[in-house]
Amino acid sequence: MSKIARIGIVGTGIFGQMHMKAFTQLQNEGKAELVAVADLIEDRRQKAAKEFSVKAYADYKEMIDKEKLDAITVVTPDAFHADIVTTGLEMGCHVLSEKPLATTMEDCNKIVSVAEKHPDKILMVDFHKRYDAYHLELERIIREGEIGKVQYGYAYMEDRIEVSRDWFKNWPAGSSPFWFIGVHFVDLIYWVIKSKGDKVFATGRREKLRSLGLDFWDNITAQIVFKNGATFTVDAAWTLPDGFEAIVNQGLRFIGTEGIIEIDSQDRGAGACLKGKSQQSFNLGFYSEKRTPDGRMLYGGYGIQSIMEFVYHMNFVMNGGDIRKLDGLYANAYDGLEVSKICVGVHKSAETGGQVIDLSSL
Numbered sequence: 001m002s003k004i005a006r007i008g009i010v011g012t013g014i015f016g017q018m019h020m021k022a023f024t025q026l027q028n029e030g031k032a033e034l035v036a037v038a039d040l041i042e043d044r045r046q047k048a049a050k051e052f053s054v055k056a057y058a059d060y061k062e063m064i065d066k067e068k069l070d071a072i073t074v075v076t077p078d079a080f081h082a083d084i085v086t087t088g089l090e091m092g093c094h095v096l097s098e099k100p101l102a103t104t105m106e107d108c109n110k111i112v113s114v115a116e117k118h119p120d121k122i123l124m125v126d127f128h129k130r131y132d133a134y135h136l137e138l139e140r141i142i143r144e145g146e147i148g149k150v151q152y153g154y155a156y157m158e159d160r161i162e163v164s165r166d167w168f169k170n171w172p173a174g175s176s177p178f179w180f181i182g183v184h185f186v187d188l189i190y191w192v193i194k195s196k197g198d199k200v201f202a203t204g205r206r207e208k209l210r211s212l213g214l215d216f217w218d219n220i221t222a223q224i225v226f227k228n229g230a231t232f233t234v235d236a237a238w239t240l241p242d243g244f245e246a247i248v249n250q251g252l253r254f255i256g257t258e259g260i261i262e263i264d265s266q267d268r269g270a271g272a273c274l275k276g277k278s279q280q281s282f283n284l285g286f287y288s289e290k291r292t293p294d295g296r297m298l299y300g301g302y303g304i305q306s307i308m309e310f311v312y313h314m315n316f317v318m319n320g321g322d323i324r325k326l327d328g329l330y331a332n333a334y335d336g337l338e339v340s341k342i343c344v345g346v347h348k349s350a351e352t353g354g355q356v357i358d359l360s361s362l
């Protein structure tokens, strides 16, 4: 019988729910065992434990040790991934870290150095944009040269203001619209054009959220020059009005010497105006639910798929597969570092009012 991973989740907040759903489904399919969750907040961990019938811990190290886990997933706020990721690896676990890998170069370098000491363990960063069917096709088209050499492009990702105003007001430190959502498209561009960042220039505003007493950037616009010469502009913002038709607005364009690709990732052609509400649109590509005849839920969409891929890779390794065969199939520590480096440069530039940052200096 093949081995399946015993998994624990660190962080049972908003996005921890997605991890719990993905692993519960894999458990139903006999492909993973969700054993426990850890959270510093008692109510949250107890609620999650009850809902998903797992054990709850305040201390994730105790969870790894007592439950003899094969893997953990790190779903804590952006600035608090590094210690948990490195401790997880050092305690013998495969690790899935939520994006971004970390928000400082110091943390990223520390993670890379620990990951290098544990080459038999998977460290994957959850950059789910890589699993969107539209982006898989984008990557294929560009890899096969169908728009020629990519010269420039644009991506935008903007959240409705409730994300910054209501979801993250309690985050202690270390996030911004660029860290929270811009990072997704930075990774997507890096993955599609297969080139590291060279230099960046960024500006932003802090007025709307400050007027609400929140010390966050409203928006950041970055221009990123990659080592292969391609230049991309990325907008990230946290201030779309409450009446906007979806929680996220997003899209991209890639322009090459022989062609152009444009994707509206928000408007996927589904709209509704429900009783007492304004017009809404749905990105069912990200998350979907379906009930089975025996009453279980099946979860789908690229938000779930990327978490599941971690388990498929881990099961391959745990059953004797050569981990090197997985190279390039998921975002690893080096990818996480390259993407965070661009974002660190972007924030440094925005903080200095638009200084050009040479990324080799970071």
Ligand SMILES: NC(=O)c1ccc[n+]([C@@H]2O[C@H](COP(=O)([O-])OP(=O)(O)OC[C@H]3O[C@@H](n4cnc5c(N)ncnc54)[C@H](O)[C@@H]3O)[C@@H](O)[C@H]2O)c1
Pocket (backbone or CB within 6 Å): 010, 011, 012, 013, 014, 015, 016, 038, 039, 040, 041, 044, 058, 060, 074, 075, 076, 077, 078, 080, 098, 099, 100, 126, 128, 180, 303
């Ligand atoms: N992939 C995506 O689409 C996506 C979407 C949303 C959030 N995220 C990422 O997921 C992460 C979590 O975001 P969220 O919205 O769930 O945040 P959240 O604040 O809702 O939840 C984070 C939880 O982590 C817990 N926590 C913090 N430090 C801990 C520790 N040392 N041990 C145990 N628990 C600890 C907190 O108590 C909290 O319950 C962030 O990195 C975020 O960027 C990813």
